[in-house]
Amino acid sequence: MSDRPILEVTDLSVEFFVDGEWIAAAEGVNYTVGRGEVLAIVGESGSGKTQTSMSLLGLLPSNGRATGSAKLDGKELIGLTGAPMRRVRGKEIAVIFQEPMTALNPVYTIGFQIVETLRSHFDLTPKAAKARAIELLTMVEIPDPERRFDSFPHQLSGGQRQRAMIAQALACEPKLLVADEPTTALDVTVQAEILKLMRDLRSRIDCGIILITHDMGVVADMADRMIVMKDGKVVERGDTVEVFEHPQDAYTQRLLAAVPYFGNPRTDFEMPSVDYSAAPVVQATDLVLKYPRRGKQPEFTAVEGISFHISPGEVLGLVGESGSGKTTVGRSLVGLQPVASGSLLVGGIEMRGAHARKLRPLREKVGFVFQDPGSSLNPRLPIGESIGEPMYLHRKLRGKALSDRVEELLDSVQLARSFRNRYPHELSGGQRQRVGIARALALEPELLVADEPTSALDVSVQERVLALFHELQQSRGFACLFISHDLGVVEQLTQRIAVMHKGRIVEIGPRDEVAHDPKDDYTKRLVSAVPVPNPTEQRLRREERDRLIEQSRLAAGHRP
């Protein structure tokens, strides 16, 4: 690390003009980033972590403004506009965005986009630019870079897209790289690979990196130093290991405690034992689920013959990466996805070939909590009406009886009764998800299907929602299929875990067995990819994972 920092931010404030007044999004932020150093800015949504970094590039929305000072190698960035700012963007400061699919332009090849960045900053011939672009693609370890140069973003996998974006960001050898939640949209195994790449690159390209994230596991894995932001203010700063081991601020302590710590039984909820001799609530045998042919798209088999059961009062965790078919399984349990073959018994009703009339009794037995509480509530209905709808339709409750019951449900998910008349857009994410849970529980179901209920929430909100969920499950005793990509969350509150991969269940068993002593190769890889919020332990896990991958590569090499 050099003596003089690349970036010096002093007293940086960001404000937004809302409804006739200036509201501060960040206030008096100070930090420095050195050469070859990774600084993590950690905070929950609304903490101002993204806005402070975007203000460095002059990328605030039109109703925002930044004050204070940010010096890049002695050059002031705040207040820079027009051509001078454009020369900084891409060349001196580059950004890696969260979602590579939307950050790359879908109508141009990735090669074109990298060449564009290069040629707008350097005087290069098209040929030289192409050679440099291929060099960059090789550097970010995209297989077959000459061919990938002419690929469109949609032809690449999520991990490869993120690699292409990193290549574009590194095109002009920036002094500073801003990575805004670079792995949030990726699966854990892909995330582990991207983090590995970024770690390798850091030593090679010698630039400072600002890593904006809410994921403590990623911070533990990557960062040298970190600052913690809350409500626009820096509440804690320091060396990563130091902060993780001895957090000083109360907020940091709470935040660290709220992070699901995979493989640490301290954070798990006590789960009662289940009577497996009772008739199961869900019994799936050789279940096959297909998406029918649509236009030119061929029929797609999402789930290929899986068998499992859920006993009364049991919470079964279903984990898998995107595209593994876990959500499709969840949807089939409530009749949103027809069963193609095999058998699926839910509450004694055979779902195969079931019609709307036959499904009617099922509606009272199964509740569903959706992933995104923002889109699962009708924006035109007050939430009381959304919660009351199942009771209105099934129990024929009207007027006073209905509103009493709605209030009861709001109480049980710890929301104020006056929320009944509010609209979804007036609620925060955590509040909306409570409403989603209240609606799912309205008919006192025997089975609750929860499809990634907390993946759209902040850690501290997630912790509270999970605690509420656990409490409700204990007091009401419903069986539950808990779908998630986050092993840390699933480990917290399930009795058994099923791991799905490419439409099949590769492993199913008691949670401790699956989480700590996985038998299947895929499960092993999945488990080893989960970053834990502890820098020292994470380093050990990382080395373990590298060995595992090396091993399987060697094994594959020996086979003919």
Next chain:
Amino acid sequence: MTHDLHSVERSGEHLEGPIENAIELKEVMGLSQGQIVRKRFLHHKGAIGGVLVLIAVVLLAFSSVGFRILGVDVPGWWRWNVTDLPQIVDDGDPSSAFGVIPWGIHPFGQDDVGHDVFALVMKGTQTSIMVMVVVGLVAMVIGIVVGAVSGYYRGWADQALMRLTDLFLTFPVIVVGAVLGKKFNHAAPWMLAAVLGAILWMTLARLVRGEFLALREREFVDAARISGAGPTRIIFKHILPNAMGVIIVQTTLLMSSAVLLETALSFLGFGINPPQVSLGWLVSNYQSAFSSRPWLFWWPGLVIVILALCINFIGDGLRDAFDPRQKKVPSAKAMAKADTKAAATSTSLFQRISGRGGAKRGSSR
């Protein structure tokens, strides 16, 4: 009540902690979706101007020469009627006050036989407004039904209805209007309007279908389905209110083009004919007098432009109001004003905000 207040604070502060989307929430606090749209609409200067002018035109047209409703004649306050043939004054030139403001006995002038042009134009405006409303309603109803059915049910219903829509789209509206107009030539104007509505619903149907296709995949529709709601309830209670923005906007634009279409048809002689009066007919009837008596031509033309403009402005304002991504960029003046205000109160802005409502703070996205 006290209990309620207490529990709001409880759930807002301690259980939930800081609210993450606080800045966005500040703008919408305590408002329903409809109220937000209304607020945004009322802040749209062009649209409000359009509404006011349109109301003025409607009031003037209907009160001045009177109208006939359910067989009852409501008299107007204007001294002449459409059929009156007063003596030609001042060679038919418009009378005016101070030489510029149309005022006096024949503010819009007289034609060559003595008809008062003001009375004629007002009557024609009534017809145009009526045509506009009827076309809008008919096209809206057909468009919603066709679009909703094909968007919600998809499959063969969608195929059949969309091919029908394609078929209708291939008809040149002006020719079909001319043929049908000829047939309904001497019927009441609303018959012609209904016929026009029946051949103008296609764009709306396609838009509604698109909205339904998108909305039916949203999770809240799945949620309603799981709750046990049937297709009728899902269509009317859950999807249609969410598609209303598109429908209203498209209908207003359709209405303004209906005014122009009716004018064009009448101008060509296929639309509304005497004894009915329409603006298009007035323009066509007096086109030969363009050089000698231009006012006969100007006034109906001006009203057509005003009507179409007003409706377009209103449609524009509605579109902005319904678009949630539309963020109004504050003017530099308003920002500066807020600054001086903040300085005047001499408390730190941040303290003021956090002191007042708990957690109204920044958002990172």
